[in-house]
Amino acid sequence: DTGVSQDPRHKITKRGQNVTFRCDPISEHNRLYWYRQTLGQGPEFLTYFQNEAQLEKSRLLSDRFSAERPKGSFSTLEIQRTEQGDSAMYLCASSLQIAKNIQYFGAGTRLSVL
Amino acid sequence: RKEVEQDPGPFNVPEGATVAFNCTYSNSASQSFFWYRQDCRKEPKLLMSVYSSGNEDGRFTAQLNRASQYISLLIRDSKLSDSATYLCVVNSRSNQGGKLIFGQGTELSVKP
Numbered sequence: 001d002t003g004v005s006q007d008p009r010h011k012i013t014k015r016g017q018n019v020t021f022r023c024d025p026i027s028e029h030n031r032l033y034w035y036r037q038t039l040g041q042g043p044e045f046l047t048y049f050q051n052e053a054q055l056e057k058s059r060l061l062s063d064r065f066s067a068e069r070p071k072g073s074f075s076t077l078e079i080q081r082t083e084q085g086d087s088a089m090y091l092c093a094s095s096l097q098i099a100k101n102i103q104y105f106g107a108g109t110r111l112s113v114l
Numbered sequence: 115r116k117e118v119e120q121d122p123g124p125f126n127v128p129e130g131a132t133v134a135f136n137c138t139y140s141n142s143a144s145q146s147f148f149w150y151r152q153d154c155r156k157e158p159k160l161l162m163s164v165y166s167s168g169n170e171d172g173r174f175t176a177q178l179n180r181a182s183q184y185i186s187l188l189i190r191d192s193k194l195s196d197s198a199t200y201l202c203v204v205n206s207r208s209n210q211g212g213k214l215i216f217g218q219g220t221e222l223s224v225k226p
Contacts (some may be wrong), residue, residue, distance in 0.1 A: 040117075042201050042216030045156065057190065087123065091157060092184055093214075101212035103148065105157040 002026060004090050006107035013082055020078045021109045026093030031111045032075050033093040033103060034067055036060065043091055049075060050097065082113045115196050117141055119178050120202050120217035128225055131192050137185040137202030146205035146212070147178055151198045152219065158201055161187075192224045 005024040013019050025032045035043035046065070047057045051072040061067075063081075069075040069090050079086055089110050093103040115163045127133050134186055139147075147164035162169065164176040175188040185202055202217040 030213075035214075040218065042203075042218050045213040045215070048213060048226050058213075065118070095212070102148070102160055102163070103212075103214055105159070 004092055004094050004104055004108060006090075006106035006109050008109055009107060010110045010112075012016065012114065014114050015082060015084060017082055018078065018080045020076055021090055021092075021111075022076050023092030023094075023106060024074045024075060025092070026104060027098050029094035029104075030072070031095045031097055031101070031103075032069055033095070034075070034077050035091040035093065035105075037089040037091060037108070038087075046077075046090075079111075082111075084113050087111055087113045115140060117174055117206070117215045117218070118204050118217040120200075120204055120220050122218070122220065123178075124221035126221055126223045126225060127192055129192060130193060130226075131159050132188065133192055133222060134189075135187045135200055135202070135222075137217055139183050139202075139204045139215075140146075141184065141204065142180075142183060144204045144206055146204040147185055148205070149176055149185075150201040150203050150215075150216075152201055153198045158216075161200070168219075180209075189222075193221075194224050194226065197222055197224045 024028045033048040034046040037043040049069040089108045092106045092110045095103045149161040150158040151161045152158045164178045168177045173190045177186045199219040
């Protein structure tokens with residue numbers, strides 16, 4: 001499978017715990033995006049990388065959230081001290097740096113905070 | 115006001131019907147426009163890009179009106195397999211990037 005891969009697919013955690021998600025983009029794609037989606041809404045942008053540089057962060061990304069892409073390949077998204085409001089689907093997407101910037105999404109990690 | 119707004123739906127139509135989805139966007143500087151399809155509990159998948167001249171892909175036709183900041187999607191001869199949520203998406207350029215701004219989605223249910 002050469003698409004965007006996310007791990008884990010599901011994560012159940014207790015409030016206050018830390019969680020980390022991983023995203024492996026399509027191999028030749030230099031841009032990587034994180035989005036969050038709650039029930040009945042479209043995905044909302046969180047942050048994006050071009051190669052290893054984090055170029056933009058949404059105001060939705062509080063201090064408890066951190067994302068990295070250390071070698072310009074896979075990325076991790078960590079949430080510290082999880083809250084019930086963090087429960088959502090976390091989607092990763094990747095794209096090539098060309099005009100239309102078409103983004104291809106992974107299957108997502110569904111987070112449930114109890 | 116949301117940056118991208120869509121008909122709330124749901125749309126319930128019989129097989130073979132023609133259905134139209136509408137979308138408006140607020141950022142006049144937006145560069146690229148798309149329709150994505152999302153099946154229940156799955157990831158969004160690109161359905162088609164949208165061009166000012168209008169474009170067609172089989173039973174699907176997309177239109178863009180930059181002056182009115184309006185995007186539409188027409189599905190002709192709808193199939194059961196068209197049942198999904200349709201997301202109107204705008205590429206809002208920032209820095210050198212291209213984050214996508216999504217509408218809330220319109221749910222379509224095609225019945226036999």
